[in-house]
Amino acid sequence: MSSTSFPIAPLLADIRASLATHPRLVLEAPPGAGKTTQVPLALLDADWLGEQKIVLLEPRRVAARSAAVFMAKQLGEDVGQTVGYRIRFENKVSAKTRIEVVTEGILTRMLQDDPLLEGIGAIVFDEFHERHLSGDLGLALALDVQAGLREDLRIVLMSATLDGEKLASFLDAPRLSSAGRSYPVAVSHFPAKREEALEHQVRRCVEHALATHPGDLLVFLPGQREIAKVERLLAAALPVPGVLLSPQSGHPAPIRARAIHGALDATPQVPASQLSTIEVLPLHGELPLEQQTHVLQAAADGRRRVVLATNVAESSVTLPGVRVVIDAGLAREPKFEPNSGFSRLETVAISQASADQRAGRAGRVAEGFAYRLWPQSQRLEPQRKPEIAQVELAALALELAVWGSSELRFVDAPPSGALAAGREVLQRLGALDAQGAITARGKRMLGLGTHPRLAAMLLASGEPQQVALACDLAALVEARDPLRTRSDALAQRWQALAAFRNGRVPVDANRSGLAAMDIAAKQWRRRLRCTALPPASAPAHALGDLLAHAFPDRIGKQHPQDPKRYQLANGRMLRLFDDSALYGEPWLVASELRFEAKDALLLRAAPVDDVYLRHAFAAHFQTSDDVRWDAGKRALLSERVERFDGIVLATKSAGKVDPALAAQALIDAVRDLGLGCLPWSEALTQWCNRVQCLRVWMPELGLPDLSDVALLATLETWLKPAFSGKTRLDALDPSELSGALKSGINWSLRQRIDQFAPTHINVPSGLQRAIEYPLDDHGQPASPVLAVKLQELFGLAHTPRIADGRVPLLLHLLSPGGKPLQVTADLHNFWANTYAEVKKEMKGRYPRHPWPDDPWNATATHRAKPRGT
Structure with a gap:
């Protein structure tokens, strides 16, 4: 078929011209336009390409093979000459290949293995609208290479239904569209x-x-x-x-x-x-x-x-x-x-x-x-x-660790929570160190091109038959369940696979599913250059011993009081079905769980040998002296605890509490009981409120957040030093708590707190009266309150203000007997419009106190008139 018979043909010259002057291009073309096969062929003799290759990314293996075969046929050649393809477990390229059609995982490996992409002049992302994770990562890596190492690299995004305007803006790229050819x-x-x-x-x-x-x-x-x-x-x-x-x-x-x-x-x-x-x-x-x-x-x-x-x-x-x-x-x-x-x-x-x-x-x-x-x-x-936005990101986290940067330009950024969870999994698997850097083991895992959990299992043993068994397990874990009846024993699935290889298929098994697993296991053995055949039989714990390397966080020990419950290494609990085939196993490793509010339900697992665990996971077994808060006794307890990760294996008393460990235990107690367990004074509470008010009224001061949420989140920073040497909560006195809270604010800033949010204010009577700083239910400042007898404000025309004049006080005007008469934030209006009524009502009740007709010019006082006046 001639290239001119495709609807994309009239646009090919524009595509070539655009890429001659700009390194990126967004191409929209409907299905059947011919973009997949005709665009790469049209670029083969471009001046900027020279003798370099074009890599065409296809999200699916069927499409990759089909596109390569079709282009090769147009050139009158076999696949593997000018046009070839590479997909998982299959390679049809040669030294002559100049258009290489690859699937998404292959492109990622090419970029990771050679960030310079030597010999490659263009990467064409076909059907980008499918938005597979590998495709998004491949584009982010290619853009990073283009920006930092290969300005001459061309990047083309193609699809029928992508959001061309958004992508063209994201890439700062021209956008071309083909009309295509279709019938109603x-x-x-x-x-x-x-x-x-x-x-x-x-x-x-x-x-x-x-x-x-x-x-x-x-x-x-x-x-x-x-x-x-x-x-x-x-x-x-x-x-x-x-x-x-x-x-x-x-x-x-x-x-x-x-x-x-x-x-x-x-x-x-x-x-x-x-x-x-x-x-x-x-x-x-x-x-x-x-x-x-x-x-x-x-x-x-x-x-x-x-x-x-x-x-x-x-x-x-x-x-x-x-x-x-x-x-x-x-x-x-x-x-x-x-x-x-x-x-x-x-x-x-x-x-x-x-x-x-x-x-x-x-x-x-x-x-x-x-x-x-x-x-x-x-x-x-x-x-x-x-x-x-919707898949597990351990594999992406591993790719980013190898690349050496997570600051890549993604069309849609990976969710931070999912990425952090992925890094935690990688650290458990030994692929990342404590600082998040890739380890030598992590690099080997990445080279296998599968999920990091399975890669860790495939690399767990160097013994050939164990490697072959791990290949079987990888095929089993990746596949759908081949059994039609419910069972939580992974061993039954593997035994069905072994029987299939001997020409026997269990009545409750799916033949085609077992056949697919057998093929997948063979492909894994070929990938790992494993010439050994899997064993004809194996004890159940042999499967679990290998599976533990894929799921170290899901290794579980039977609960000492409830044999149907297991404590997991990640700190969670699981429970068995009533008719579980694994009942009574002291240790197991779960490959599949149903997470529920309380205990996870075990769906599939294998027993694991604790002797093997102590050998293969020796670093996870630890004994430590712990000091913890006993809420029931309201005291610290000192214990010697043996653990396997989050599983407590044994506990015994360690006697006297170690002061070096006590401070953290007391912090944990405060976190558990709440800040109310500390010795707060009214003055200290008001000081915290004053700080919180000024954070809102005068943010330029840069005061720290002293809300309950912030204080609980930073207990180790401000409170832990105050607990040094203490072994009881009540050993902390109010002055030490005050010092701990104020330790993060320097002397100059404390002076400004007192200046702009004073504890007291001078009133016209010559006395000082306290200001109260309330907070609302959300921790936000309410109006500061000055409660004062009305007679003490004679001669004051306007409401006093604080915070550099920004905030008026809310005046609670009191009777001579200390009872509330009026609440106002506008003293001038009170004198002008309300005072006369208050005077009329109060003068007879308090005749020995002054009630002048002109409060504006009267003398303020806190005393009654002398007798006889």
Whole structure:
């Protein structure tokens, strides 16, 4: 096929011109425009590229293989010459390769292994809208390389549904758009019957579409399991014997339907002449290359085809002849699963952008039809969420540690909490040191290209058969459960795998699942250059001993009083099912848990040998003298404690409390009991309130936060020194507490506190009266209060103010007997409008006290008039 026959062809000259003058480009082109294959080919002879390579990033293995094969065919070559590809466990490149199609993990390894990217002139990110974590990381690393080492490196982002304006602004890059070529697609919603399973709805829709519309069918399903179910249903509908089943069902050839009928009551049947010309084919990322190639090529004999695909067919691959799309509206996307500690594939509703892209597949060659299997009233999210916002980030944290910087430019920054949790996991695995720097072990783990937990397990032993067993475990942990019956024993899964290798499949096991695990384990042995075969049998603790290296935080010891509960190394507790196969095991390691409010529920685990633990995890066993606060006795207790991480193994009294350890224990007691357990005086409480008020009224002073929350968070800083040498809470007296609180504020600043928030104020009577500094329920300053007898303010025209004149006092005006008469923050208004009424009421009650007609000019006093006056 000539490059000029692709819709992208008129834009290729603009793409070349843009990249000749600017190192970055955002390219929007609809499905079928040809961007994936034609853009790299068009750049091969660019002057700025010279003899360097172009790396084309494809998020999916099917698309990577397909793109490489198609480009090689356009050049009249085999894959591996000018155009090659590299994906996990597969490499088709040579010294001649100048366009290298890679999946996302491969690109990250290329960048980490050679940050200069010698010999590479351009990186093209295809289908960037999918926003996989590896793709986001690859872009962030490439931008860092371009900014600091390779200004000549070209970076191109391509997709049909990306937010081009946002990305162009983020990259400071030109933005080009291709019109594409498509035909109208009629979209309708195919209703499900009451309580109908998805596979039965799909079968009815397939039969209806075959009988109603011309052309091939493309059916989008979330995963291999659903594809297999639909295949079986279509096969069961075939009345003619001798039908050959597809490899997806475990047999050698694709289904050739002899009769597919009965979609709806009024649906016409497929004409008899077509009964033997319908071929049903699966398409997903686990298929062998030759089967994928077969699906992506038009049928040589012109027969109609029904392609059952995962979302690998949503973009980057072209299926010739498709006129009808049937969309289940579902996809499997990675989500962080706290039960397992991994990101697992979860079936979720697709975005509206994906739904539109899928429907567009029906309009490539002529007018098409799209059936959606969800209610028309259901609303989809506009775009899919980036993986970086919803998956576990230990692997990303390890990549950043190797790169040596976490200050990278991400389109969406990784959540700080998830990143911190990922670093904590890496430290437990020995991949990072206490300062967060990469260790030699961490570098070896990264080179395996899998989750750090599994990498740690795969590197745990140098003994060949143990390595082979670890490969089995990696395959088991990554895969779906092959057993149909519930059991929490990981050993039963491995025993089913061992039986499968000997030609026996347990009745409660899934054959295809075990076959996939066996293949994955072989690939791991090949990656690790392990020539040993896994053992035919192994004790259960042999699995647990290896698994402990992947989940050191989930090693658990049986509770001494409750045999169904276990204390974990991370400090949490777990409980067993009532019928647990692991009941009675003293030690175990959990690979999968269901986290609940109190105890986690164990879903899958293996026993672990405590003798092995003491050898392999010797540094985690520690004995220490601890001093702790006993809330019941309200006293410190000194104990000698043996631990395995967060698991307490043994405790005995250590006798007299060690003063060197007591201060921290007292701090813990305050944290537990609250600040109210300390010897507060009213003066000290008011001093803290004065500081808090001035923080709001005069922020330029830079006073520290003395709120309860802040003080509790910094106990070690301000209070711990005051507990030095003390072994009781009540040994701290009020003056020592005051000194501890004020220790962080220098003498000059304390003087300014007294200046701007004084404890007392001089009133016209010549006396000093106290100012109260209240705080509201949220710890914010309320109006400062001056309670004073009315007669003491005669001659004062305006309300006194503090905080450099910024804050008026709230006057509580008292009667001669000390009872409240009026509350006001405006003394001038009180004298002018309210005093006369107060005088009229109070003069008869307090005749020996002055009530002048002119309070403005009267003499202030705190005394009654002399007798007889």
